[in-house]
Amino acid sequence: MTLWFGAISQGLIYSFLALGVYLSFKVLKFPDMTVDGSLVTGAAVTGILLVNGVHPLLVMLIAITAGCIAGIITGLLHTKLKIDPLLSGILMMTALYSINLHILGRSNLPLLRVRSLLTLFQSESFPFSQDVVHLIFFFLLVLIIRFIIVWFLRTDLGLAFRATGDNPAMITAQGVNIHYTKILGLAIANGLTALSGSLIAQYQGFADIGMGIGMLVAGIASVVIGETIAPGKKIKWLITGVIVGSILFRLLIALALKAGLNPIDLKLITALFVLLALCFPMLKKIIKNLFRVKDKE
Amino acid sequence: MIEFIDVYKTFEHKGVDRVIALNRINVQIEEGEFVTVIGTNGSGKSTFLNAIAGKFLCDSGSILLDDKDVTRSWEYKRASIIGRVFQNPFTGTSPDLSIMENIRIAELRGLKRGLSGGLSAKNRQRYQETLKSLEMGLENRLDATVGLLSGGQRQALTLLMATLRKPRILLLDEHTAALDPKAAEQIVKLTRRLVDESQLTTVMVTHSMSQALDLGTRILMMHKGKIIGDIKGDERKRTKVRDLLNRFSELRKEELLDDELISMLQEGYY
Numbered sequence: 001m002t003l004w005f006g007a008i009s010q011g012l013i014y015s016f017l018a019l020g021v022y023l024s025f026k027v028l029k030f031p032d033m034t035v036d037g038s039l040v041t042g043a044a045v046t047g048i049l050l051v052n053g054v055h056p057l058l059v060m061l062i063a064i065t066a067g068c069i070a071g072i073i074t075g076l077l078h079t080k081l082k083i084d085p086l087l088s089g090i091l092m093m094t095a096l097y098s099i100n101l102h103i104l105g106r107s108n109l110p111l112l113r114v115r116s117l118l119t120l121f122q123s124e125s126f127p128f129s130q131d132v133v134h135l136i137f138f139f140l141l142v143l144i145i146r147f148i149i150v151w152f153l154r155t156d157l158g159l160a161f162r163a164t165g166d167n168p169a170m171i172t173a174q175g176v177n178i179h180y181t182k183i184l185g186l187a188i189a190n191g192l193t194a195l196s197g198s199l200i201a202q203y204q205g206f207a208d209i210g211m212g213i214g215m216l217v218a219g220i221a222s223v224v225i226g227e228t229i230a231p232g233k234k235i236k237w238l239i240t241g242v243i244v245g246s247i248l249f250r251l252l253i254a255l256a257l258k259a260g261l262n263p264i265d266l267k268l269i270t271a272l273f274v275l276l277a278l279c280f281p282m283l284k285k286i287i288k289n290l291f292r293v294k295d296k297e
Numbered sequence: 298m299i300e301f302i303d304v305y306k307t308f309e310h311k312g313v314d315r316v317i318a319l320n321r322i323n324v325q326i327e328e329g330e331f332v333t334v335i336g337t338n339g340s341g342k343s344t345f346l347n348a349i350a351g352k353f354l355c356d357s358g359s360i361l362l363d364d365k366d367v368t369r370s371w372e373y374k375r376a377s378i379i380g381r382v383f384q385n386p387f388t389g390t391s392p393d394l395s396i397m398e399n400i401r402i403a404e405l406r407g408l409k410r411g412l413s414g415g416l417s418a419k420n421r422q423r424y425q426e427t428l429k430s431l432e433m434g435l436e437n438r439l440d441a442t443v444g445l446l447s448g449g450q451r452q453a454l455t456l457l458m459a460t461l462r463k464p465r466i467l468l469l470d471e472h473t474a475a476l477d478p479k480a481a482e483q484i485v486k487l488t489r490r491l492v493d494e495s496q497l498t499t500v501m502v503t504h505s506m507s508q509a510l511d512l513g514t515r516i517l518m519m520h521k522g523k524i525i526g527d528i529k530g531d532e533r534k535r536t537k538v539r540d541l542l543n544r545f546s547e548l549r550k551e552e553l554l555d556d557e558l559i560s561m562l563q564e565g566y567y
């Protein structure tokens with residue numbers, strides 16, 4: 001039972017990352033490696049501030065802001081210095097590694113017995129176990145963020161942001177500065193990622209310099225699952241799909257580990273899964289052609 | 298209205314000399330004029346429109362729009378006074394967004410975009426009315442993504458979007474070239490109506506001489522980055538397709554002579 005609770009909680013926590021990756025990778029068509037770093041930044045900022053007794057809500061806001069700043073810098077590298085999207089993100093991610101180590105002061109910072117968002121909601125008066133309380137908290141937070149994102153994407157600015165990834169020539173001809181919308185999108189995406197980092201550090205009870213590795217790929221995996229299960233093309237369905245995708249992804253991992261998968265192979269399997277998903281349209285064509293040849297024979 | 302002073306623009310091409318796309322262009326287009334631009338392939342027609350729109354900075358010369366020097370101004374800034382339709386029907390709209398969302402984007406061309414929502418029921422009704430006037434059967438498909446539309450429907454939508462907020466200048470770059478004849482005819486009709494309705498200052502590139510004569514009040518002929526013919530006023534009224542053809546074939550003869558001259562000179566040299 002705790003296994004499933006844990007997986008669902010993690011799925012909810014990482015759904016902010018998945019939403020961020022959806023915004024950068026899918027909406028902006030920008031494969032943003034920054035998230036591998038900004039997730040840790042969120043965790044590191046959270047860790048060090050909580051250890052120093054800052055109020056958890058304030059800590060959360062600062063962690064999100066730190067992620068946003070990382071995204072803005074990646075956006076500036078790409079738009080102002082004309083650096084390729086992938087390389088901009090990799091440069092930022094690499095720089096963040098050192099910065100994150102500086103923030104943490106060491107490679108692993110334990111967060112036991114500190115006041116965190118989760119301890120805020122601890123009370124003798126709740127009739128359920130702590131796990132349930134945490135789950136409800138994460139669920140409510142996801143609901144709020146989902147609402148905000150769906151609302152934003154339908155505002156005038158949100159439409160300009162979506163069209164930026166879809167057809168930059170068109171939205172420029174409509175008077176939008178795509179440098180601005182790209183930077184804005186990357187800021188939001190990395191702010192969300194840092195929120196995931198912040199929450200996961202509090203949930204696990206430590207912040208670790210290596211916790212960001214493979215996060216973009218994990219995010220893409222959740223997005224792919226989400227798009228597949230989304231019942232429609234409308235924004236609200238896609239966003240909901242991505243959240244459910246994140247939860248399913250963590251459940252799948254939990255299942256695989258329970259079935260005896262070596263944790264070392266986790267990233268390998270995830271990468272293969274994403275590879276397969278990305279190649280799916282091509283594979284479909286190949287298989288179709290195979291059948292066509294057979295038909296003729 | 299539109300003024301080009303000695304505008305010069307070259308492009309880099311791998312392994313060859315720089316291509317001169319606009320070779321010291323001097324031209325003035327007045328308010329309310331409907332200019333059609335014709336010319337051989339690669340003569341610089343699209344580059345001419347792109348220079349007005351600000352897709353790139355020119356090597357030298359100045360461009361004035363509405364008496365303001367915009368030579369160094371960004372494309373997205375100039376967009377506040379310019380409406381555009383492109384040759385490729387895919388260029389003018391956002392395929393993943395719905396028809397309604399595309400229209401809303403166009404309604405705010407050049408205006409500040411904030412956190413207000415424009416997808417209200419009130420706007421929906423207004424857009425529906427506007428779409429009805431296109432006679433493309435789009436008025437009941439506001440929530441369909443634009444990616445599902447045909448080329449003709451997309452160009453009609455793009456044309457509507459370009460003129461929804463009245464532009465000071467309308468730029469059309471062979472916007473019927475990629476369409477089948479029937480759709481092309483519909484788009485020409487729509488173009489004529491929209492331009493007439495709002496008395497738009499328009500520059501339209503076309504590959505068809507008859508279209509150039511059919512629409513517009515003035516013809517610019519381009520060749521090798523230069524404007525080699527500017528037909529307006531009474532002369533424009535008298536001009537027939539044959540006259541245009543004659544001028545281009547004269548040009549070809551001259552060029553042939555040029556080429557022969559060059560090869561003769563080269564032979565003498567070696």
Ligand SMILES: Nc1ncnc2c1ncn2[C@@H]1O[C@H](COP(=O)(O)OP(=O)(O)O)[C@@H](O)[C@H]1O
Pocket residue numbers: 308309316317318336337338339340341342343344345
């Ligand atoms: N973005 C570009 N990069 C390089 N060369 C270009 C570019 N745009 C136009 N050219 C070159 O400039 C010349 C004029 O092109 P263009 O204006 O597109 O011609 P037209 O529209 O009259 O057919 C051509 O030789 C073309 O190859």
Ligand SMILES: [Mg+2]
Pocket residue numbers: 342343344471
């Ligand atoms: Mg052209």
